[in-house]
Amino acid sequence: MxxxxxxxxxxxxxxxxxxxxxxxxxxxxxxxxxxxxxxxxxxxxxxxxxxxxxxxxxxxxxxxxxxxxxxxxxxxxLSQVPEGRHIFPELTVAENLDMGAFLRKDREKIRQDLDYVYTLFPILAERRHQPGGNLSGGEQQMLALSRALMTRPxxxxxxxxxxxxxxxxxxxxxxxxxxxxxxxxxxxxxxxxxxxxxxxxxxxxxxxxxxxxxxxxxxxxxxxxxxxxxxxxxx
Missing domain, CATH: 3.40.50.300 (P-loop containing nucleotide triphosphate hydrolases)
Structure with a gap:
């Protein structure tokens, strides 16, 4: 590959x-x-x-x-989760995930992938409306990983x-x-x-x-x- x-x-x-x-x-x-x-x-x-x-x-x-x-x-x-996470701290969890799907046009599959990452990390579903900067370090890592998954790599x-x-x-x-x-x-x-x-x-x-x-x-x-x-x- x-x-x-x-x-x-x-x-x-x-x-x-x-x-x-x-x-x-x-x-x-x-x-x-x-x-x-x-x-x-x-x-x-x-x-x-x-x-x-x-x-x-x-x-x-x-x-x-x-x-x-x-x-x-x-x-x-091909998608990268960078060292130090580099989420968008002022955007909400949901908005960070939307940024991961920025290049995609397949709206139905985007919704499916969003459901999938919320299943992987239920805490992100609970905090979807909170700014990313308010999350703990572990939760920010979960968000960075989920944002990369939203590119469907x-x-x-x-x-x-x-x-x-x-x-x-x-x-x-x-x-x-x-x-x-x-x-x-x-x-x-x-x-x-x-x-x-x-x-x-x-x-x-x-x-x-x-x-x-x-x-x-x-x-x-x-x-x-x-x-x-x-x-x-x-x-």
Missing amino acids: LELRNINTYYGRIQVLHDICLHVEQGEIITLIGANGAGKSTILMSISGIVPPRDGEILFNDISIARMPPDKIVALG QLLLLDEPSMGLAPLVTQQIFDIIAQINQEDNTTIFLVEQNANLALKTADRGYVLENGRIIMHDRAERLLGNKDIQKAYLGI
Whole structure:
């Protein structure tokens, strides 16, 4: 579904990503782990068109998207939940969800998807008329995820969904991520600082170090890797 071929991304003159190659198959969950500052979020922003790569190729369903505007990428079926949520704090929950469906014209399916996200997160249905800025951190993460689902994505990019959340809320969010993947066959690309939880959720994993992919394997094999345990799992 998604393939990155030798992606090099810069901030000004500073190169952040070096010859990144990875792929995502339809229906799977992959995770990207690495230390803070390794370039994990930059990979997602390069895919989304927010920070386009200087060179290399990104293919989404065999369509080249490396130099495509972000709104066109969303329209193809690829949506990102950014680090820090970035909801619209002054808009209500319902209005935030409407923004997720901004590019869509299929009004009946939009209503169905709205019912679906309210089923996933009943607290959002209860608070649909409240400003997003009044929600707790966990509820804002639920709203950011739901807003992305309103684009009806084929591939969902998640950037640090557990950031700043209590362990119980984090587990709830990850349970929903797995449910979305299994029930809707939505493909998930997960960037997550909690490497243990990420690898237990994913099918495959990539390890990023200083802007370079240094390892790739099945998630369970990475969990059992002594170097990964020492560097990222605190074992």
